[in-house]
Amino acid sequence: MVNRMNIALSLSYVGTQYHGWQVQKNGASIQETVTNAINKLLGCDTYLSGVGRTDAGVHARRYVANFKADCRIPLDRLPLALGAQLPEDIAVNGAVQVPDDFDARFDCTKKEYAYYVYPSKMRDPFLTDRAYRYSYPLDAERMQKGAQFFVGKHDFNAVRSVGTPVKSTVRTIFWCEVDQNNDGLIRIRVCGDGFLYNMVRAISGTLLYVGSGKFEPEDVARILESCDREEAGPTLPACGLFMNRLWYDHTPELDVFRLSE
Amino acid sequence: MVNRMNIALSLSYVGTQYHGWQVQKNGASIQETVTNAINKLLGCDTYLSGVGRTDAGVHARRYVANFKADCRIPLDRLPLALGAQLPEDIAVNGAVQVPDDFDARFDCTKKEYAYYVYPSKMRDPFLTDRAYRYSYPLDAERMQKGAQFFVGKHDFNAVRSVGTPVKSTVRTIFWCEVDQNNDGLIRIRVCGDGFLYNMVRAISGTLLYVGSGKFEPEDVARILESCDREEAGPTLPACGLFMNRLWYDHTPELDVFRLSE
Numbered sequence: 255m256v257n258r259m260n261i262a263l264s265l266s267y268v269g270t271q272y273h274g275w276q277v278q279k280n281g282a283s284i285q286e287t288v289t290n291a292i293n294k295l296l297g298c299d300t301y302l303s304g305v306g307r308t309d310a311g312v313h314a315r316r317y318v319a320n321f322k323a324d325c326r327i328p329l330d331r332l333p334l335a336l337g338a339q340l341p342e343d344i345a346v347n348g349a350v351q352v353p354d355d356f357d358a359r360f361d362c363t364k365k366e367y368a369y370y371v372y373p374s375k376m377r378d379p380f381l382t383d384r385a386y387r388y389s390y391p392l393d394a395e396r397m398q399k400g401a402q403f404f405v406g407k408h409d410f411n412a413v414r415s416v417g418t419p420v421k422s423t424v425r426t427i428f429w430c431e432v433d434q435n436n437d438g439l440i441r442i443r444v445c446g447d448g449f450l451y452n453m454v455r456a457i458s459g460t461l462l463y464v465g466s467g468k469f470e471p472e473d474v475a476r477i478l479e480s481c482d483r484e485e486a487g488p489t490l491p492a493c494g495l496f497m498n499r500l501w502y503d504h505t506p507e508l509d510v511f512r513l514s515e
Numbered sequence: 516m517v518n519r520m521n522i523a524l525s526l527s528y529v530g531t532q533y534h535g536w537q538v539q540k541n542g543a544s545i546q547e548t549v550t551n552a553i554n555k556l557l558g559c560d561t562y563l564s565g566v567g568r569t570d571a572g573v574h575a576r577r578y579v580a581n582f583k584a585d586c587r588i589p590l591d592r593l594p595l596a597l598g599a600q601l602p603e604d605i606a607v608n609g610a611v612q613v614p615d616d617f618d619a620r621f622d623c624t625k626k627e628y629a630y631y632v633y634p635s636k637m638r639d640p641f642l643t644d645r646a647y648r649y650s651y652p653l654d655a656e657r658m659q660k661g662a663q664f665f666v667g668k669h670d671f672n673a674v675r676s677v678g679t680p681v682k683s684t685v686r687t688i689f690w691c692e693v694d695q696n697n698d699g700l701i702r703i704r705v706c707g708d709g710f711l712y713n714m715v716r717a718i719s720g721t722l723l724y725v726g727s728g729k730f731e732p733e734d735v736a737r738i739l740e741s742c743d744r745e746e747a748g749p750t751l752p753a754c755g756l757f758m759n760r761l762w763y764d765h766t767p768e769l770d771v772f773r774l775s776e
Binding site for chain 1: 576
């Protein structure tokens with residue numbers, strides 16, 4: 255008797271060596287690597303659905319994906335068993351049964367990305383591929399002021415790249431917070447109900463220009479209103495971007511993952 | 516006219532891809548990589564003397580090395596110029612002229628190493644090659660208690676590997692401090708006037724056994740007194756070890772490097 259369960263996984267990964275989440279023709283993806291590990295372990299041929307695409311080089315601290323399979327391994331042992339099949343740069347942190355109609359992408363209610371940048375003429379080898387180095391001074395307090403203009407329901411056309419066609423470029427940003435640690439590393443956290451292609455990297459590039467003095471914090475409002483990509487700052491490199499936290503408000507089964515902490 | 520200066524460099528590096536500091540026959544070393552960059556940039560054939568050997572896979576947050584050369588590049592521009600010749604996992608953070616008789620190794624008065632370990636059944640991909648994962652719970656407070664027995668002037672024969680012959684196995688440890696951050700990462704910092712081969716890794720392995728309950732904190736005194744390597748805990752892997760801070764008490768020229776901060 256086949257007993258197909260819908261199983262959600264909590265993943266984390268360093269994206270440097272991968273061509274992003276989604277299966278690609280030209281190189282290894284996270285989706286393909288994890289799918290192969292599942293299929294090998296469970297002897298099945300399942301499809302792994304992820305909370306969203308991440309680009310080549312983007313990292314995830316907390317990522318949720320789900321698949322359906324007849325799983326004869328107790329779910330509390332699945333993370334370790336899958337981990338043994340996976341390379342060191344991908345971890346499975348949890349596995350839990352979810353309702354049959356659960357989908358990691360459509361049931362996610364809020365996502366937070368984090369972008370890391372540090373102002374320095376010298377490289378920090380411990381931050382290579384994990385943060386973007388900017389050669390000029392940055393004022394994190396100015397960046398925090400500018401960030402507040404992204405909060406709310408806006409047309410974000412000015413801070414996205416043209417990719418897959420979308421019905422609407424309106425999204426709601428719940429918060430956009432900038433802080434700096436004792437080592438000078440600046441963190442930009444953006445939480446929203448959804449994101450357009452390259453939106454966090456363009457928001458971060460715009461805040462970079464606020465921090466360096468090229469833009470005033472108040473310019474962010476004008477840039478958004480223009481709906482013109484050329485008015486905003488640059489799209490920063492993928493290496494500084496992390497899928498940071500997730501919320502599944504209607505799926506209490508996922509509370510054990512502590513996704514939003 | 517040749518004007519040979521003695522130049523000290525402040526370096527940091529991720530050691531994962533290297534066969535340690537010292538020039539090796541079987542693979543790239545940090546010493547060789549930086550020496551080649553200097554010789555290429557300055558058109559010379561110099562020898563780079565480092566504060567100490569680090570093993571394959573060991574990292575350095577602050578490392579000092581010196582060389583003698585006729586340097587026609589202003590010293591404040593040398594770090595960036597050398598950085599351009601170096602791979603992303605090695606950084607030159609500063610360059611300064613030092614007295615002719617300065618030697619990075621012999622003039623160092625105190626060194627602090629840091630060892631990082633995290634207790635978890637699951638890997639953390641962001642800590643791969645930067646910390647040692649231990650599959651069982653660890654009590655950092657017990658480790659801190661045990662660590663205090665290493666402080667002072669002792670024969671450290673019980674916590675070293677046999678390597679290059681040494682005149683004496685007596686060293687002075689100024690402090691040994693264990694703390695744990697909010698993510699559970701445990702840091703062991705050991706500062707001394709000198710270290711025997713694998714000494715920090717064996718001290719860390721002994722404290723690991725204190726943390727897991729295999730040893731009592733007070734056992735550390737007995738283990739040291741035994742002078743018997745088999746009494747102590749294991750030599751932990753290189754990946755968790757960092758050359759962390761340095762002191763050059765009689766070389767005020769190096770104060771600009773902020774080595775001990």
